[in-house]
Each structure stands twice: as C-alpha cells, then as structure tokens.
Amino acid sequence: MVETAIIDGKAFAEGLRARLKGEVAAYTAAHGTPPGLAVVLVGSDPASSVYVRNKAKQTVEVGMASFEHLLPESAREDEVLALLADLNADPAVNGILVQLPLPAHIDTQKVLAAIDPTKDVDGFHVVNAGRLAVGLDALVPCTPLGCVMLLKDRLGSLAGLKAVVVGRSNIVGKPIAQLLLREDCTVTIAHSRTKDLPAECRQADILIAAVGRPEMIRGDWIKPGASVIDVGINRVSGADGKSRLVGDVAFAEAQGIAGAITPVPGGVGPMTIACLLQNTLTAATRQAEG
Amino acid sequence: MVETAIIDGKAFAEGLRARLKGEVAAYTAAHGTPPGLAVVLVGSDPASSVYVRNKAKQTVEVGMASFEHLLPESAREDEVLALLADLNADPAVNGILVQLPLPAHIDTQKVLAAIDPTKDVDGFHVVNAGRLAVGLDALVPCTPLGCVMLLKDRLGSLAGLKAVVVGRSNIVGKPIAQLLLREDCTVTIAHSRTKDLPAECRQADILIAAVGRPEMIRGDWIKPGASVIDVGINRVSGADGKSRLVGDVAFAEAQGIAGAITPVPGGVGPMTIACLLQNTLTAATRQAEG
Numbered sequence: 001m002v003e004t005a006i007i008d009g010k011a012f013a014e015g016l017r018a019r020l021k022g023e024v025a026a027y028t029a030a031h032g033t034p035p036g037l038a039v040v041l042v043g044s045d046p047a048s049s050v051y052v053r054n055k056a057k058q059t060v061e062v063g064m065a066s067f068e069h070l071l072p073e074s075a076r077e078d079e080v081l082a083l084l085a086d087l088n089a090d091p092a093v094n095g096i097l098v099q100l101p102l103p104a105h106i107d108t109q110k111v112l113a114a115i116d117p118t119k120d121v122d123g124f125h126v127v128n129a130g131r132l133a134v135g136l137d138a139l140v141p142c143t144p145l146g147c148v149m150l151l152k153d154r155l156g157s158l159a160g161l162k163a164v165v166v167g168r169s170n171i172v173g174k175p176i177a178q179l180l181l182r183e184d185c186t187v188t189i190a191h192s193r194t195k196d197l198p199a200e201c202r203q204a205d206i207l208i209a210a211v212g213r214p215e216m217i218r219g220d221w222i223k224p225g226a227s228v229i230d231v232g233i234n235r236v237s238g239a240d241g242k243s244r245l246v247g248d249v250a251f252a253e254a255q256g257i258a259g260a261i262t263p264v265p266g267g268v269g270p271m272t273i274a275c276l277l278q279n280t281l282t283a284a285t286r287q288a289e290g
Numbered sequence: 291m292v293e294t295a296i297i298d299g300k301a302f303a304e305g306l307r308a309r310l311k312g313e314v315a316a317y318t319a320a321h322g323t324p325p326g327l328a329v330v331l332v333g334s335d336p337a338s339s340v341y342v343r344n345k346a347k348q349t350v351e352v353g354m355a356s357f358e359h360l361l362p363e364s365a366r367e368d369e370v371l372a373l374l375a376d377l378n379a380d381p382a383v384n385g386i387l388v389q390l391p392l393p394a395h396i397d398t399q400k401v402l403a404a405i406d407p408t409k410d411v412d413g414f415h416v417v418n419a420g421r422l423a424v425g426l427d428a429l430v431p432c433t434p435l436g437c438v439m440l441l442k443d444r445l446g447s448l449a450g451l452k453a454v455v456v457g458r459s460n461i462v463g464k465p466i467a468q469l470l471l472r473e474d475c476t477v478t479i480a481h482s483r484t485k486d487l488p489a490e491c492r493q494a495d496i497l498i499a500a501v502g503r504p505e506m507i508r509g510d511w512i513k514p515g516a517s518v519i520d521v522g523i524n525r526v527s528g529a530d531g532k533s534r535l536v537g538d539v540a541f542a543e544a545q546g547i548a549g550a551i552t553p554v555p556g557g558v559g560p561m562t563i564a565c566l567l568q569n570t571l572t573a574a575t576r577q578a579e580g
Contacts, residue, residue, distance in 0.1 A: 130420025134460045160485045168471060170424045181458060184483040186490065193474040195450045200476065
C-alpha cells in the first residue's frame, strides 16, 4: 500500500501562468508590443463560448493581447479562410486558434491547414505534427504538453521509464507518445484493438489515459507506484441523479496503488489554457528570432 | 521448436515489380506519358553511385522514365535548390529523390524541405511525416512500407498484434511504428535507453529490428512463433578474415524460435527500391487526380 500523491494541475498551472507573466513582460519590453493571440469562434455553442471567454481572460491576465473573432453560425468557409489570411499577415498576431468543433458546412482540415504553421498554437497543422515526429522544433498540442510538464515536475528525468499511452487520437494520444519518446521513455501505444489492455497498463511506470470512457481503467490495472495522468473528462450521472465529472481512471480504486495521479477535475484540465499561453509566447519568440 | 519460415524479400520484390509493370503500362496508356522519377546525386561516393544506378535500371524496367542528375562534389547548395525548383515545376517528373548522404557543405534538412511534398517519394519531408502521423494520405518512407507489405503478405490482418519496434530513427523506426499503429497493432517503441530490452522483445508478435548493431537481438529475446523483420545491414569480419553482411538479429539463433524471419541479405533490402517505384506510381496517380 503506497501513499498516492494527488497531482495538483490547478496549482501547477497557476505557477506556470505566474512565470509566463514575467516572461511576457520581458518580451514586451524588448519588442515594444506584447505577444498577441487571436481566437476564432464560429457559432455560439455555449461550451465553446465559455472556453473562448476563459482563454481571452487568461491571455490578458498574463499581459498578452487577445483578439476575439466571433463569426455567426452561418459564416461561409471562404469567409473563415479570408479571416485566417488576414491574421496570418498581421504582425500583432503571434498565435491563432480556431475553436473546434466548427459547423458541419465548414471543412475543418482545410481551415486548420490555412493557419500559418508558425502561428499554429494548437499544434494541429500537419507541418507541426511532422516537425514533432522528426524531432524538429514544433508547436505541440497543448494538452500533451501539459501532461509532460506535470510528469517532469514530479519525476525529473523520464529517461528509461516505461510509458503506456491508452488512446491514439491526433490531439492527445499520438502527440503525447511522441513527446514521451523524445524524453527517452520506452513508449507503448494501446487502443481499442489492444488484446490484453490490463496487462499492458500494468507494465507502465507512466500511464496516460486518453480514451474518453468513464473510469474504464481499473485500480488493478495500475502498477504499484506508477504515475497516472488522466486526460479523460466524462460527465456521468451519480446515484443521486446529479451529474458529475469523472476521468478515464477509476480514481478511488487507484488510491493506495498509484504513486501519483491527476484528479478530474483539477488535474490535466487547467494545464491546457496555460500551455496555450506558453505556446503563444514560444511562437512570438521564434517569430521575433526570424 | 517451430519450423522457422524464411521471408523471401527478393522474390516478393520481384512480384511487386511485375505488378507495378502492369499498372505503369495502364497509367501510361491513360495519360500519354509514363510516370517519371528524378534522382539527384551530389558527388561520387561509390556506394551511392551503385545504388543510384540500380534505381535507374529498375525504374526503366517497370516502364517508367528515369532522370538522373549527377552533380559534382563541389556543387553549391543554391545550385541543388535551383535544380529541385526545376524538377518541382517539371510535369514529366512525378517523383524526386535526393540520394543521401549529401556533402557536408550542403544543409540536408534545407534540401529535403525544398522538394514538393507531392513528389517526395522518399517520404522524408516534414509534411509527409505529419500526414502519416495524423492519418492522412502520405508518401511513406520506402523501407517501412516494404516491411509492412512483407508482414501483411505473411499474416493478413495485423490488427491486435503486439509489435515491438527496436530503433527510433526518422527513416525507419518512427514511420514503421506509425504504419503498424495504422494497422491496429499495439505498438511499443524501444531504443538504446530502454531498461529491459530482452523482456520488451519477448512480448512481440511482430519484432522489428532497426538499430544497426550486428546480431544484437538474440534468439532467446524472440517470442516463439513471432514474425521477425530485420532491417539491419551490418558488415562484419568473419573468422576467415572475409567480411560478410549480417542483420541486427542473430539469425542462426532465431531458427526454431521465430515463426518467420527476413534474412540479411535478401529480406528487407530488395523491398526498398521496389517500394520507391510504388511510391512514384502512387505520386503520379495522385498528381493526375489533382
């Protein structure tokens, strides 16, 4: 029975934002203008609207400029592409983010491909996926970046550790596998077609759960002492009829087995916007270096 | 004790080239001109010269046009880039390959990035690495493509099989891991920093050796019945003083344990040029489709 540490992503993200605030001030002093982040939202999905508002608030709080472009649900694809061309050309805009999902009449791949890769702070452009894959400087998707920050904060060097990533999405699973490989982990990517998923998970010094299935990963799938990063955010109905958020890992069962685990909420979630701000500063700095 | 099958890459490559010959004839009949492959060689390294000559010979044999551009060792980087710009613009050229290594005064990354990704038949451009990573149509590096062809020929569906890739180069290890993931394997990437490499290898239904260390992988690292693909080609001195080629796997020890294994030479090696021709036809077909 080990004492399971709770990895406080909220506190870490606060610390990261405080550090960024200092770095943004130094950037602004050096260049005369602050780094700028443009967010494009098409339509008025309530969850997306809340998320965009939070991003803008945190962007301004660390001293950066926030540009919000809110288009109606009816916006045409060519209008979105024209806006992106303007933002690509605008020197005050160092980072561009298109809030997903887009309305069905707009081709998401085409829109993502239209963002200048040097301003692609979500890291979804194929050029950034390729640069990450071949080991060049890339803008890396925010959630994977946050996961690795939490792991390095806890463990120091990750070299030689066995990491098992459950889930192979382009947004989380695949980029986190690339990042862990870059940190010299031995990396296994498991997924819905994996034959003996519990046995794969039990080998993990670092277990990343990114499948989007509530509490699928059970306590006895966890190697004693392992560091568990739970990327899942699933809304479920409790016995009292009220809904609550749970992760992909059975959190209560992991107690006394995992060495450390991120809670849901309050683990990986708060890291995502903080890493978006980090990416915007990284993009601005690289653009300034030419 | 199992009967270990020897995977005959030479025979498979011959069959692939025969099939390609028919498809090239159909392409040429439909479009009026054959697919064309341009190879750029800078300098006169003997091994590279032999390899380029073999490529040209096999290109013509399947009915495609071969364009060889041999530049002196002293060629400047801007001359190579200007040549690539011409080849990118030339409609008779559907595939472009720059033979590596380049002389030290030329920036390899810059040269590879100058090739039109739709003509990048080596699959080394970051856009192709990115497209492979996110699951879009990509031109895939030739050796990994050949390895997966041999595996699918032997095993049919690879779904759910556990694959262990030893080695994480951009040319072999990483792209083969992506391809095996796309085939629904559970994929582990192991490397020099992996803690217990024999134990990782022993889990593999499919074991890919791509480390470039002669006979490093021993017989007792192999799971009985596993399919072993040996990408290594290492020249070693025998007891008789003569040199010979060996793979990364101790071939004699694998007999009676592996279900099947590629020999060195005659396994993966012959597949590489055949897959280059396949990529050239694929590129030409996609370009014609617009």
